[in-house]
Amino acid sequence: MRHDLRHAILRKLRRLGVDVKRYPATDSTWLLTRLLATADVSQVIDVGANGGRYGNELREAGWTGPIVSLEPLGEPFRRLVEASRRDASWTALQMAAGDERHDAQMHVASNAGESSSLLTMLDAHSDAAPMISIVGTENVAVHRIDDLLGTTIPARERSFLKVDAQGYEMAVLRGASRFVDEFCSGLQLEVSLVDLYDGAPRPDELFDAVSGLGFTLASVIPGFVDIQTGRMLQCDCVFARPSVFTTAG
Template identity: 25%
Template structure:
């Protein structure tokens, strides 16, 4: 105990902290906290929308998730890396290169010099956006909807699905088709913005109210990015209202 206290004090002196990976709700790592919700709701499939090169999926498997993941990524370079990353995990499946939106069509992705900021939407000029973030090229990609997955084998065989979304302002466009799905979504893990970073984006309050109307309650929040001593983005966990606050 004395060693732990000493180590914590040393780390705090240089701006860090020491926490248990599984420290109880509110005290562990974000991956472990999220995994608790997955276990509680008996999730057997994660829809990983906006997978980039697979950071989220890899983290979930490394922290103990062992069921299926179906990942989606629109950018060709990232999609290639995503497929390579997924090959080390037998339950990890990668959908064909596409984006997900409110209708089946072809759309254009604006690619940022900071790839994680790439979006279908125009980037806003604001002091709260990532400094020097700007679009450098475009890529035309296929767009599907959540309802397009109604006949997907991985989706059809799943009993309890959790949807992770990191889509740079496009959240509400995706959620607008939720009523057209025929599979059981028990929860969502969604990156939300407290300030609008893209033209056409809706903020966290709109997303919370939209999901509330669709039958999902916000039950947990993880800070995501902070600038000028202001939280800019957070990740919200939403559970079906039959599972949230009983």
């Protein structure tokens, strides 16, 4: 009876557009922090931090280790600094990451910069989310993560690299090859399942590259969905060294 009542309440809430799930076991960020603990991660490098939501979510889910967040755009960086300013273990850096040091024009998106990219947005993105548009460009500094190791970015073993770069993930990995090879236990990459940005890697290209670096898929976090068709357009894939699980416990 109690089970039937619970489901009746859930059905009524869903008709109102509200869903209720058990916390924390179904929360993707909480599960990610469990993986960080399993891998004994020493720091999180957050590439494409925007206003600091990822860092805030990690903190709310219980992650207490160091975070280094990179965000190139001025207005989101201001919000990132505000989010991190009372956290001594959270560093904010105004820069983009890529495979060479240069200045570039970033396409600035209307959704508080979250869909901004160094690549050109394609029609598939605007078709699925017509409320999001490119509203201008901004000159940004692009750095190779490997060039920053030991200075701006600590060279800590068992690091975790998260990249949300709207199609620029492969370039970030190329510029972080030494860091990933020598210091990373895990990766979190945004993966476009359809062509949303001109020049972005296909999922199979990204998976092959990550597999070649010695990582295996650990989890998938749903992301950008076309609510008209139900098709998922982007997701976050979390990868780990196989040894993380064979040595756990």
